[in-house]
Amino acid sequence: MIPVDIVQTFFTKRTQHHIQYLYVKPKDHKPTLCFIPGFQSDFITSKKSHLVYQLCKRHEFGFLSWNHSVLDSETSIFDWYNDGIDLLSEFHIDYIVCASMGLWISLLMSTNMKIRGVLSIGGAIDVTEKWLSEIPSDRKNEIKVYKRPSTYDPSGYYDIPMHFLIESRKACLQIKDNGINYDKAIPIYMLHGQKDVDCSIEDARLIKEFLVRNQQKNVRFYEIEDGDHRLSKPAELRFIEQKIIDMISKN
Structure with missing residues (x-):
């Protein structure tokens, strides 16, 4: 766990959000690594965030x-992306390590700044479109909050405002007429568990193909046998650390 007493608060100009963050300055001219957590994840308690910090x-x-701003009826992935852009206007980074939906936000942010490499862990993009597809068409105009089943919440589901799902469309990477065009060429390392039930290995392979098609030739894709979505077992964390070192040493 990252020490809570060194965590600070940042007020974003674009979205008027208060977000928790931690910045540690590098020594001399060494690189800075940025960790972007996934949906409803907390960087302070995340094992993968702690790994990168250590x-x-x-x-x-x-x-x-x-941490992304509070999930409510006013936010969206587009807002979370803008929160990151505001924060990074204050701090220079070189590499991004991201988990789950953090890959989506990382790719969005890389369209606005020069990044030397991205490493994703169980990465997912455009997932709000998948969630929207789970809601029957005749109910989309009726409900204001989608109670999506989740094993990660004690209640057994996440309360996801429909506004969040609809407004996130403007941040989608694969909706050609509505989202954001992605054509960056940066090294991307994708680490994905073959037993991931939140973002299937088949979906991860499609993301890899999408990146390669969009002028991204430098994609390294690693399938982790018996790995789940979190990839937080000791051996998996050691593998993640080694790939982070590889990314830095080769780029």
């Missing part, structure tokens, strides 16, 4: 991470 401490790299 790696940065050992190598005297810079470190940056933050």
Whole structure:
């Protein structure tokens, strides 16, 4: 767990959100790593965030991470992306390590800044479209909150405002007439569990193909046998750390 007493609060100009963040300055000219958590994830308690933080401490790299603003009836993935852009107007980063939906936000942010590499863990993009497809068409105009089943919440489901799902469309990467065009060429490392039930390995392979099609030739894709969505077992965390080091040393 990252020490709570060193976490600070940042007020975003574009969306008027207060978000928790941590920035540690690198020594000399060493790189800075940014960790972007997934949906409803907390960088302070995340094992993968802690892994990146400890790696940065050992190598005297810079470190940056933050929690997305509160999920409510006014937010969307587009807002979370703008929150990150506001924060990164204050701090320089070199590499992004991201989990789950953090890949979507990482790719969006890379369209606005020069990034030397992205490493995703159980990465997913445009997932709000998948969630919208789960709602019967005749109910989409009736409900204001989608109670989506989830094993990660004690209640057994997430309350996801329909506004969040609809407004996130403007951030989608694969909706050609509505979303954001992605044509960056940066090194991307994708680590994905073969037993991921939240973002299936088949979906991950499609994301890889999407990246390659969009002028992204430098994609390294690793399928982790018996790995689930979180990839937080000790051996998996060691593998993630090694691939982070590989990314930095080769780029």
